[in-house]
Every structure is written in C-alpha cells, then in structure tokens.
Amino acid sequence: MSTTSTIELTGVSKTYGPVHALRDVSLEVRPGEVLGLIGENGAGKSTLIGVLSGTVRPDAGTMQVHGQAAPLGDPRALSSLGISVVVQEQALVESLRVYENIYLGRESAVGGRGPGRRRRLRAAARKLLEDLHITGVDADAVVVELSYPQRQLIEIAKAFSRTRTGSAAPVILLDEPTSALSETEVEILFSLVERWKDRVSFIFVSHILQDVLKISTRLLVLRDGRAIETLPNVGVSPEHLHELMVGSERSADYYREDEQGGASAEEPVVELRGASVTGEFEDVDLVIRPGEIVGVAGVIGSGKSTLAAAVAGAERLHTGELLLDGRPRTRWNVAKAVQEGVLYVPPERAHDSLFTTTSIRSNISIGFLDLLQTPWNRLIRLREERTRSTALAKRLQIKAPSLSTPIGELSGGNQQKAVFARWQGRRCRVLVLNDPTRGIDVGTREEIYGLIREMAADGIGVLLCAESLEEVIGMSDRIIVMKDGRVTAELSSPTAAKPTEVDVIKHMM
Incomplete structure (x- = not known):
C-alpha cells in the first residue's frame, strides 16, 4: 500500500x-x-x-x-x-431521471457522443445500481417520484460512479x-x-x-x-x-422521562378513525391526548411517516376521518392545522421546512407572522417581529453571527432549532414530529428532547415518528407499531416499564 x-x-x-x-x-x-x-x-x-x-x-x-x-x-x-461528496441535504435535479442525475456533467465521458448516448448512459446506470446492490430503483425513474431514502441511495451511487470514469x-x-x-x-x-x-x-x-x-x-x-x-x-x-x-x-439516558410523566386521561385533542391514504396506510385509529407523547414505530415503508403528515394536514386522507376536540374536520390541510394549533416538523429540513437563502429571523417569524398583522391595514408590526424572533432564538440557543445570517449557512442542529423556535411563537396544542433529530448531534438532541418534554408537561400532545427505535421507546408514553400500512400493536411505555426493542420489533416484522 x-x-x-x-x-x-x-x-x-x-x-x-x-x-x-x-x-x-x-x-x-x-x-x-x-x-x-x-x-x-x-x-x-x-x-x-x-x-x-x-x-x-x-x-x-x-x-x-x-x-x-x-x-x-x-x-x-x-x-x-x-474527490466526490454525498451531501446530507441532497443535490439531485428532481426533474431528471436517475441515470441523468448519476452522470450529470459527465455524459460524454461515460456515454460517448451520438444518438446512442442516452441508451449507453441508461445501461451504465443499470449496471452500476446492480453492482452496488441498490434494488427497487429504476434507472429510468424520475427523481421527484422517489422517496427520500431512495434519493439518498442515488446520491451514493453518483459518488461511486466517479470511480469508474477513468x-x-x-x-x-x-x-x-x-x-x-x-x-x-x-x-x-x-x-x-x-x-x-x-x-x-x-x-x-x-x-x-x-x-x-x-x-x-x-x-x-x-x-x-x-x-x-x-x-x-x-x-x-x-x-x-x-x-x-x-x-x-x-447521561445514561439523555431522553429520559420524568417520573411524573405518563399518559393523560383527558379527552383526545386529535383523533383518527378508520383513516387511510391509498398506497401508504389503511384503517388506522389513532388518539393523541393533552400532555401525552405518542410514538410511531415501523420500518421505512410502513406508512408511519405519511401517517404523521396526515395528522398535520400535509397529506389528505382518502377514507376515514380526523377529529379535533371530538368534532370531524373536513378538507384538513396545513393552513387549517396551524390555525388550530396542530403544528408540524417534517423530516426534510431543507426541502420542506426552510427558506435556505433567507435569514434566520425570517425563518423563525414566518410561523407567526399572521399574529402580528395590524387589524386595520394588515401590515406586519416589524418591531414586535424582531423582538419575538430574537427572544425565541435566544431561548433555543441558536448559534449564529446574527439573525440576519442566511439559515442555509447554519449547521443542521441550529437549523432544526430554528424550526422549533418558529412554532414556539404561537399556540400549540399538538406537535407532530417526523424524525426530528435526523442528522443532529447528541448534544443538540439532548436540548430537543428537553424541549419536547417541557411542551408535553405544559399539556401539549406530541406525535413522534422517528427512525430510531431507541428514541421512540425512550420518549413515548404509548407506542403505535405499524407494518405494511397497518397498525399491528399498541404498547404502553410508562417510565418504570419501558418495552424492550425486541418487544417492539416483533410487531414490525
């Protein structure tokens, strides 16, 4: 060597x-x-x-x-x-096909010239995906139609492809x-x-x-x-x-639950009855009560992520109903959910949560700008907007040169803190968290776990969907287990009697 x-x-x-x-x-x-x-x-x-x-x-x-x-x-x-890089925030061109993304900028080097180039690029991509054991992804698929994990595999294939160009x-x-x-x-x-x-x-x-x-x-x-x-x-x-x-x-268990924690006996804030989204999940019943943290466990493709999005109004139910305070809500969407205090932290920060080229302050205050409008002319009270955004950034300890810094320049953990700060600026009754600690270091996780606990202690219901089974078990009062779009188990998870990972996994497989 x-x-x-x-x-x-x-x-x-x-x-x-x-x-x-x-x-x-x-x-x-x-x-x-x-x-x-x-x-x-x-x-x-x-x-x-x-x-x-x-x-x-x-x-x-x-x-x-x-x-x-x-x-x-x-x-x-x-x-x-x-030198190739697979970035955390994906850099694929969503309107292009998989093979076009893999060889973007290197088409002639890989596929040669002439009318047969697309065919040769497609064949090279298929061979690469096969060699890398990446299954379930068609070289002809348009990237926008792929899931986040599938797109991540394409990023990895793109980096490995550079070792084959000579x-x-x-x-x-x-x-x-x-x-x-x-x-x-x-x-x-x-x-x-x-x-x-x-x-x-x-x-x-x-x-x-x-x-x-x-x-x-x-x-x-x-x-x-x-x-x-x-x-x-x-x-x-x-x-x-x-x-x-x-x-x-x-700490031995940095997302430990306080001894006082536990499931609430109050009436549900949000409830799903017989809810289905075609191709994702079907006939799901779900209850979220004030002060309760409900975890959703399942492998990728189980439907858990879409379930969280449906509760927050980001996915439309095809059948079944969603109830708020016991009353059915039709045409439920994100705007209505926000007005009712059902707030959402989606899994892909850069794609679904942030305006990466705008300031930290703007990314925080956009969550409550509607509350700062002057009634008679609907103009924003800018002084109050600055004051509230600054206070929230300080409370969540966002590290940045100033709040005028574009949020895209911050680390992933500080970006996620800004997303949480956004929802601290308005009334929250249910917080829907879809993989909230993805790509975040352990120190920042401790801070986010503490914030979630504080919100639950204040009577806010929490729906926690996460890839980490350890996280779901450690944080939740109750765990919904999903497999192939169906609920296969509902497990109690009190402080003194947490289920083991084996207890949960046996209902996932």
Missing part, C-alpha cells in the same frame, strides 16, 4: 465575521482507510467538508492530493482529481449518508465501503456514533472549530466520543 497520503490538509482556518468555523485544523486521509469525522452541530464539520470539496475557500491552510498541491476553493478542479478517485466524502436509510440499506452501504477500500479512501461524517465506530478505521473529533483529537478506532466507546465532542460525560 502506498505511504503517500490520499489527502492532506494543513493549518486550515475559516471565519465568518466574528465566528471561527475552523481554527488551524489539519487532517490526513490515507489510502484504504475510512476516517470518521465527528463533532456537535456547529463544530465545523460542514465547513471542513466544504473545504475538502472546494465549495468553501479557507482563509488559511494548504491541501495536497496524492502528495501534490491542490487548489483550495475550486470545486471543478478538486472534482477532476476524483480519473483518479482518491476519496469519497460521505456526509450523513445513513440518516434516512433502513438497517438493510445501511448494511449495503457499509459492505460497499469495505469492498471498495482498496481503491477509494473515505471520510465518513455521521451523528450516529455507533455507525461511525462500526465503519471507521480512524477518528477525528472536532469541537468549536478545532481538531480536538485524532485516534485509532480501537476500543473506543460512544460515551468517550461524546465526552470528547462536548467536553462532558453523556
């Missing part, structure tokens, strides 16, 4: 106004290894990935690829050196690649990484510490823009990594 580093960064620093995103960071990626990059949201991981891919030009530092100087801040040049492929940057994948899909990805390590080096970024420990050969820990420690992945525990990341020990 070559002793020359695949990639080497030295003394990299980057500031955004008064914020030091990176402070004298150095790293080395060696041939045939997987470097696990971990840190809290705001630690500098996204900025470092941006430097490596060329989308961020650092203020200081140097970069070498295969021992040769590489141009910083030049995405095209670094891509030509074989150019050197020194490293693939995997930025939160497993956040939306099922356990089976995660295993497929990990087997790919293991199989390709002899020809590609990897940088693996994830907030799921068990995934980092499972796949990485070395670990780099970032905190507050600094490289805290680089260590071999030998005998390292998640607890030790958490301590390095945040500077304190991790």
Whole structure:
C-alpha cells in the first residue's frame, strides 16, 4: 500500500465575521482507510467538508492530493482529481431521471457522443445500481417520484460512479449518508465501503456514533472549530466520543422521562378513525391526548411517516376521518392545522421546512407572522417581529453571527432549532414530529428532547415518528407499531416499564 497520503490538509482556518468555523485544523486521509469525522452541530464539520470539496475557500491552510498541491476553493478542479461528496441535504435535479442525475456533467465521458448516448448512459446506470446492490430503483425513474431514502441511495451511487470514469478517485466524502436509510440499506452501504477500500479512501461524517465506530478505521473529533483529537478506532466507546465532542460525560439516558410523566386521561385533542391514504396506510385509529407523547414505530415503508403528515394536514386522507376536540374536520390541510394549533416538523429540513437563502429571523417569524398583522391595514408590526424572533432564538440557543445570517449557512442542529423556535411563537396544542433529530448531534438532541418534554408537561400532545427505535421507546408514553400500512400493536411505555426493542420489533416484522 502506498505511504503517500490520499489527502492532506494543513493549518486550515475559516471565519465568518466574528465566528471561527475552523481554527488551524489539519487532517490526513490515507489510502484504504475510512476516517470518521465527528463533532456537535456547529463544530465545523460542514465547513471542513466544504473545504475538502472546494465549495468553501479557507482563509488559511494548504491541501495536497496524492502528495501534490491542490487548489483550495475550486470545486471543478478538486472534482477532476476524483474527490466526490454525498451531501446530507441532497443535490439531485428532481426533474431528471436517475441515470441523468448519476452522470450529470459527465455524459460524454461515460456515454460517448451520438444518438446512442442516452441508451449507453441508461445501461451504465443499470449496471452500476446492480453492482452496488441498490434494488427497487429504476434507472429510468424520475427523481421527484422517489422517496427520500431512495434519493439518498442515488446520491451514493453518483459518488461511486466517479470511480469508474477513468480519473483518479482518491476519496469519497460521505456526509450523513445513513440518516434516512433502513438497517438493510445501511448494511449495503457499509459492505460497499469495505469492498471498495482498496481503491477509494473515505471520510465518513455521521451523528450516529455507533455507525461511525462500526465503519471507521480512524477518528477525528472536532469541537468549536478545532481538531480536538485524532485516534485509532480501537476500543473506543460512544460515551468517550461524546465526552470528547462536548467536553462532558453523556447521561445514561439523555431522553429520559420524568417520573411524573405518563399518559393523560383527558379527552383526545386529535383523533383518527378508520383513516387511510391509498398506497401508504389503511384503517388506522389513532388518539393523541393533552400532555401525552405518542410514538410511531415501523420500518421505512410502513406508512408511519405519511401517517404523521396526515395528522398535520400535509397529506389528505382518502377514507376515514380526523377529529379535533371530538368534532370531524373536513378538507384538513396545513393552513387549517396551524390555525388550530396542530403544528408540524417534517423530516426534510431543507426541502420542506426552510427558506435556505433567507435569514434566520425570517425563518423563525414566518410561523407567526399572521399574529402580528395590524387589524386595520394588515401590515406586519416589524418591531414586535424582531423582538419575538430574537427572544425565541435566544431561548433555543441558536448559534449564529446574527439573525440576519442566511439559515442555509447554519449547521443542521441550529437549523432544526430554528424550526422549533418558529412554532414556539404561537399556540400549540399538538406537535407532530417526523424524525426530528435526523442528522443532529447528541448534544443538540439532548436540548430537543428537553424541549419536547417541557411542551408535553405544559399539556401539549406530541406525535413522534422517528427512525430510531431507541428514541421512540425512550420518549413515548404509548407506542403505535405499524407494518405494511397497518397498525399491528399498541404498547404502553410508562417510565418504570419501558418495552424492550425486541418487544417492539416483533410487531414490525
């Protein structure tokens, strides 16, 4: 094996106004290894990935690829050196087909020229998907018709495809690649990484510490823009990594329920009766009471995510009914739900929650602008809007140079805090959470879990749909288990008698 580093960064620093995103960071990626990059949201991981891919030009530092100087801040040049990235917030063109996305910008290099190019590109994409064991995705499918996990697999295939075009492929940057994948899909990805390590080096970024420990050969820990420690992945525990990341020990159960918690005996706020969405779920009964956290468990494709969206008005019921305070509601939609205090945090922040190019303040206040209109002329009271947005950002401890910063420049955790802050500005009776901690570090999760607990203690009902079974069990008072669009079990989950993962999984399979 070559002793020359695949990639080497030295003394990299980057500031955004008064914020030091990176402070004298150095790293080395060696041939045939997987470097696990971990840190809290705001630690500098996204900025470092941006430097490596060329989308961020650092203020200081140097970069070498295969021992040769590489141009910083030049995405095209670094891509030509074989550096590929699978980003957390997907970058596919939704109107194009799968094969067109995989080879976008490289059509001639892969498919040649002439009238047969599309056929050759389609054939190459099918062969690639087959080799990568990505099933259930047609190379001819239009990306907008695919689910989020399927699109994530296409992002991964796109990165792996660059190793086949004849150019050197020194490293693939995997930025939160497993956040939306099922356990089976995660295993497929990990087997790919293991199989390709002899020809590609990897940088693996994830907030799921068990995934980092499972796949990485070395670990780099970032905190507050600094490289805290680089260590071999030998005998390292998640607890030790958490301590390095945040500077304190991790609590044994950081989403524990207070002893006073438990299911409410009050009448339901929201209820579904015989509810169905064609192709997603059918004949579902669901009750959410004040102060109760109801978890929904199931594998990807079980219908749980669509169920959460239907309660929030983001999906229309085809049959059955939704009741609010015991009264049926017809033509239920997001606007009506918001007016009634049924508020929604969807799973895809960048796609469904945020206006990424607008300010943090605007992304917070949009949740309650209708409450700030002057009755006689319907103009917004801007001073009050600024005051309330600032107070909410401070309450949720959003880290940013100022609230005028475009929200797209924040870490995923701070973006999610802004989404929660948006709904803190108006009356909330039921909070619908669809995978609320996806792509968020453990420290920020603790804060979000605490906020959810506070809201439930104040009498707000919570519907929690999450990919993490541990999270659903730990947070919920009651758990609805779904399989193939049907409810297969309803389990009590009180503080003193939590079901085990096995208790839940046996109803999911």
